[in-house]
Amino acid sequence: MMDELEKLYFKLPKESFELLLRNVIIREELFNAWRYFLDSDFESLERSVDKVFDEMFRVFFKQLKLFGIHEKNTFDEFLRSYVDFTNSLLRFWFSFFEIKERNLVGEFLEYWMKIREKFTETLVIGLKHEGVLREFPFISKDAVIAVFRAIESYDKFNKSWNEYKNIISKAWVDANKKFVGYLKMVESPEKIDFKDFVDLWMRELSSVYDEVMRSEKFVRVQSEMLHNLMDFLRYKRTFNEMLFNYPSNPFALKSEIDEAYKRIQDLKREVNRLNKRVKELEHKLKEVTSE
């Protein structure tokens, strides 16, 4: 059985595979909900459809959650591994010369991680402390500002993310209240088979979500959430690039690679333009020589 599921995973797009498996679980819950309906057990019916919400919207929420809850932990891991990396590089080099040298980058990062263990407010106060800028003069003002902006954006993202989830879950609750209200009025439940039950339910949900997805509030909150997330990621990248922006770093920064891409594309356009011009001239030459 697992072999077949594995083969199915490789056959279908990853999204299809996930959505299909989730819908199998959803269908099981819907079947239970329909049985509760037949028994007029509306409380259990509502509990079943609530489980469907989690199963269905996790497809969307988990992608956005990646930038929220787990971000702090992965970033700390990144910092720790980078400190180890810079320390080991320095130890290697200076073992040839028996010189003891300060690892300014590593020291800053250890100081930074100590501050991060406290709350956000303390983090901001810690950074604003003059000592940070005096002790680590190689940190540019832009980088410090980027950190402040990243924290602000992260806060805003979390607020709009919660509002976004609330709008979607409220729509679910409203739609299902209407649906259950309708079911309570059905005189002969046994005449509604499972397929009809599912079709009726989805029709109710669709009509509510069609309105919600285009409502002014949802569109505004979705845009705000997306923009705040983009700001957070961009400011974080600015700060991360600072960590790598020193002479002995052998790695190219993303902004440097982007600049190279831009120049290549501009050159390609120029080459295409010249190729076209050469062809036109060849064509004109052909016409003239054939005359």
Next chain:
Amino acid sequence: MIVEGFLKSVKKLVETEAKVGVTAYEIVHEDWLFKLVHFKDKKKKKLKYPVLIVYAYINRPYVMDLFDEVSIIRKELDANLDVWMVDWGYPKPADKYLRIEDYIDYIDFCVEYIKEAKKVDKISLHGYCLGGDLAIIYSALHPENVKNLVIQALPIDFHTSNTLALWARKIDPEKITKTIGNASGDLLNFAFLIVDPIRLVLAKYQGLLENLDNEKFVENFIRMDKWIFDSPSIPAETFKEYITEWYHENKLIKNEYVIKGEKVNLRNINMPVLVLVAERDHISPPESVKPFLNMISSKDKLLLSVNKGHIGLSTSRGAKEMWDKAIAWIVERSK
């Protein structure tokens, strides 16, 4: 019970053949990312004027060749049309600075290539969705090169009230592309699903589970899903440009769109034009293309519609009647 029933059907799902892109073709030119392809056909005698299919830069072009029974490519070949197509490829981070002018330049290259190969002075363009917008731009800039213009399921007036257009008008594409670079396939898939979560995440897959015993249903479902989630990225500059200048500022229909310093004036479109519309299109609703017919100077123009959605226009057996008329229209003007 449901889970057990499904697990018994997994083997059937695995064994279902669901090939896509059924017509053989040859790649005749490659330009790093873009490709020009020529569809192969055993018939030697072709109609005089070739057709260049200009697909969109969202999703992949084999939706027009999904399977034999509905393949538009096949229909055109069977009608003795000489069919070519631009394949925009899968943009990488290195392609982030591609602009719409680069797409138009490559269309121009393809048109000149085909003109020379086939010894004709013009060719027909067949644009799909945003590829239709590219075809319109090219036809307005170079009407002398275009024999017939066929456009399907495209928006040209972007200020419509469908949900996707409302969303696009509220996003800041500069902020997005400055952060993530190209608009990734995953982001696009996310947006296209959440715009209608009940139908596209629930109803669609519940429909599959309801029809697991129907071999044809399952085959077509797998084909469609392969295509739906096969999403190339949109280059960052292209994404920024078309969201800002088309969705936000609606420059195309207002004749204000400029490419390489030249204004795109729809009145320059004077060749025969055929517009194909899906009446239940939630991505490019009919009202987003109907005004176009009043903006052009073509005398020979026709609009055909079918009661299908955006994708169904190209993949539904129910669109056969419309396609028979459309192909007949193209054939008549390709001799």
